[in-house]
Amino acid sequence: MECPLFETGDVLYYNRLACEQDLSDFHAEGEVNMQFIDNSLVLASRLNPEQHGDFAHWVLWCKHDFPDRISIEWTFKPLEEPGLCMLFFAAQGQNGEDIFDQSLPRRYGHYPQYHSGAINTYHLSYFRRKWPDERAFCTCNLRKSAGFHLVAQxxxxxxxxxxxxxxxxxxxxxxxxxxxxxxxxxxxLEWLDQGSEFGSMLTTGKLGFRQMAPLKAMYRDLKVSELNQLAVTT
Known part of the structure; x- marks a missing residue:
């Protein structure tokens, strides 16, 4: 694969995730418990997965839209497992709608609503410790939706x-x-989306964090920056 080299440009968005006021930029789908410990955001589910199964999980969206050609950075620390952490990015409705458009079906954290519902998005699973096979052989997975297509690992x-x-x-x-x-x-992991399979390349849209219960994890210092390409190496 040809590997681009980038220069970080202007910071488009920064959030310390250090206090309740910082969450005014976010919208929760599902029953998420939000606490602040040592100037960091600690997230978990309010629901017991033994009682609620796959309906105990949630998504926390940043309300801002972001362009293409960006880097997304954040600080992460898992605190309790099992569970799974994921980042959605470049999320839009399948017809270009804002993901919060009232014409789209309501979402409440159940995964099929995101991977095979009314939105297009990339989703990166970067801490996969929910099921025994994930804990036995740990990978990061990149998928493209709608359609739940595994494109890189x-x-x-x-x-x-x-x-x-x-x-x-x-x-x-x-x-x-x-x-x-x-x-x-x-x-x-790295991947080139040529737009020739699994739909057109996705560009702009929203980003969101997802966790699968009963995982508990800490987040801090979310930053989105412009990128400028300097060169391509082989």
Whole structure:
């Protein structure tokens, strides 16, 4: 794969995720419990998955729309597992609507509403510890929807919660057809969306965090920046 080199431009959005006021930019779908500990946002489900199954999970959307050619960075630390963490990005209605358009069906955190519903989006699963097979062989998965298409996969370097000693710096690059995900500057996966399968390349839209219960995790310092391409290496 040809690997672009980028220069970070202007910061388009920054949120410390450090206090309740910082959540005014966000919209929850599903029963999410939000706390602030040590100037960080700690997220979990209000519902017990043993009672509510797959309806115990949730999505927390940032209300802002973002362009193409961006990097998305955030600090992450898993606190309790099992569970799963995901980032949606470039999310729009299938006909270009805002994802909050009243004409779209209501969503409340149930995964099929997002991967095979009325929206198009990329979704990156970067901490997959929900099911026994995910814990036995840990990967990060990139999918494109609508349609739940697995388009890229890479080894997950994050340890299980009992071995976590620090927070991790996560970074997602979306520059036209090129998508790259890294953890602590280690590239985990890359993919080129040629727009020739699974629908046209996705560009602008919203981003959102998703967790599967009963996972509990910490988030801090969400930053979205413009990207300028410098060169292409092979």
């Amino acid at each position: 890479g080894a997950d370097p994050l340890p299980t919660v009992k071995d976590v000693k620090e927070s991790y710096q996560l970074k997602l690059i979306k520059y036209e057809q090129y998508i790259q995900f890294s953890i602590n500057n280690l590239v985990v």
